[in-house]
Amino acid sequence: MRRPSGWRAWIALAVVILLLGTVLLVGDGLAPEPTPLPGPPQNAPRVLVALGDSTVSGEGAGDYEPGTDGENGDWCHRSPHASINETGLQPIDRVYNLACSGAPSPQVGLGDVEQYTEPSQAKRLAPIAARNRVVAVVVAAGANDEPAFSHVLNACVEAWTGRGRPCGETVGPEWSDRVEAMEPKLTRALEDVREVMRNAGYAESDYQLVVQSYAAPVGPDVVADLQDLSGCPFRTEDLEWVQQKAVPILTAGVREAAAKVGARFLDLSRAGVGHEACTHEKDTSQEWFRRLAVEWEDLQHEDRATHALQESFHPNEAGHEQIGRCLGEFLNTPDRAAACLPGRDGSLHAATSTGS
Template sequence: MILVEVRPPIRPPEACHDDAAHSSRENLAIAIQGGSARSSADFPGSRRLRIRCGPRAAASPTPIDDSTAHRPAGRDHSPRRDPETALNSTVEQGMRTMADRGGRWLISASVLVLLASVVAVTVKSWDHPTDSEQPSTTPVGPLTVVTLGDSILSGEGAGAYETVTDGVNGNWCHRSANAVVHRLDVAGVEARINLACSGASTEDLLVDGTTQWTEPSQTHRLAELAKVHRIAAVVVSVGANDDPGFSRLMSDCLHARILLDPPCSHVIGQDWRQRLDAVVPKVSRALRDVRSVLAEAGYGKGSYQLIQLSYTSPLAPDIPEELRNLSACPFHTEDLAWIRDHAVGSLSDALREAAERADARFLDLSRAGHGHEACTGGDDLGSEWFTRLTLDWDSFGDAERVEHVSVQSFHPNSEGHRQFARCIGEFLGTADREAACVPDHDGDLRLTTDLPNRSGDEVFVAHPR
């Protein structure tokens, strides 16, 4: 568990400033869409949440009473943190918001009817923020963690979806009870809210953003939430469904294998760099809009955490040949190598830059799934953190659901979410500006400040098979 570490002497509050598939009997076009993965665990040892405080002021000590900390709305009262005094920081307001619309790592494939079917981290205890890190106008409500963005955080692939997001009235956000945010065990945090939505792009996070799967912009929902909850952290996963078109990439590569065409990466790689260059300002804008709505709600910049995640590859080139088919992982080896060793890493670089531009923290997940990708376990499915090609056969007879029959494919499963939550929670308890999640020798994810080079080419393989 992660316990709040309060190292005496504690400074007084005053000292802290701061995707349409249709079917016929002859042929069936299945949109294999990707989104967030669907997927509590006890972890040995304990982690401590650091609490940062600004320079000591000359005022006399007074008790912290966050119910009376009222400040002029809109002003940023966050402290300037000296690196040496960054030891003790407050995270006192929540992580919440995520909604995914049409960008769930979409994998569109035309397949014959004979087609074979194929994280409880403990960031424990967020203690009450210091006086200067309170929202300018203190909201009345529970301390909350919010997730925003696409399928990776909504929980696509992890199962146990909220009924209202499993196609009811056209809502396909697929928010899972097994999603990351619900696996975070944080003492002091009273609410964990998932606003992420499978298929979401940056447009769905803008203040004046689009409606996705019947839901309004995620930042719009965050703004409403911030009025009745005290937001401690907002964790964001977005960008893959924009210019990089990761879902389309996966779809094209799957088709290439099924139709016995040449590897898809030869074509996709031609303009990959340009796609990445285009997505950076979009992600940065979305993050700034998150900050904007929280500022309007009276939150100072230092009163909550804003974290941008990168993505990890759900597939690897070294999978058993007998699984390289429609029952599991039908991809060319060359394409899988390109996706894992280049596409994912270079996308991570772009998102890292976007986070820097928006003054947000960054957590690199590009190596997080290594050794646990879909199909790498062979007969041992339990060692895999991602879903294989997955079809919802019950949906084939439903005209409204048939286009979504494969959306759960190649996303983090429940165990994947548990592992991600483990590392994300650990990150929340540090003062590091950026870090990465990598598998340790025991197979669990751990946090490291050793980020990969910004080339997108070098990829660390922790557990080669």
């Protein structure tokens, strides 16, 4: 067969090109369109959500929500005075506090871990995100993993009684390793939160994910007359270790986990300086943390006795109010990181942090 030549060859080539273009166009038109995820509800109520442990549940602030004060084994101690309720952020239609006292990171994330009978906090976040316009998710977690911060404070109290060496000596050498072991667990929990929000149709730019650290509830400026069972039974060297080493190292670990998931970070490590438990002998209104607190009536009941000291060394109502105000200021800024520090008015304010 002879090949077309001359002008006939050019016509043939043009026909082939047109046919090929038609096939490509038809093929593109038949390709299935990816199913878009539902976007975050635009006209639904705007809400804040808190996930985490006692520092955000409201432990120490009192007036606990029915069902979270020991009923049926639930000791999550969620309070209407918790910091997430004190942000003053506008316009916000509702606050959901899913935090639970003592919660480890795996219970904050997805999975089957329970805390005081309550299931995964991240799973409970999913329907909230679907029904509402979530403005921010605030997470405080990590201290109840390997660091076991509350148990460390208990060890410090035992050291004061003379039944052990200073906790700074017994725990101090392994503290950095404990915090390092905590980091991947907290990171995974934060990744789970991201996954829940992504599955609800949220892009990371649609909401704020804020991770906050922990404040030192006690410090070396304790009033000498209160350095006993009447308030703060700690050795001075342990008070110094908690404020100057334990809390800063824990803060660095939480900051690292936040950075790995692109979350904003609020540093509370110095939020209580000058307002720790037992720093004001007569004017306790200046203290933002509970002293050694004993619910004497609970000691009379077997099912409550083991929780009679649960509120000790947590932010009190005033402390939650201060932290909440600082959190609200931070949420209103574009800063990736900030620290809650006292201003000239004596209250906490969000100061831009360079350690983001």
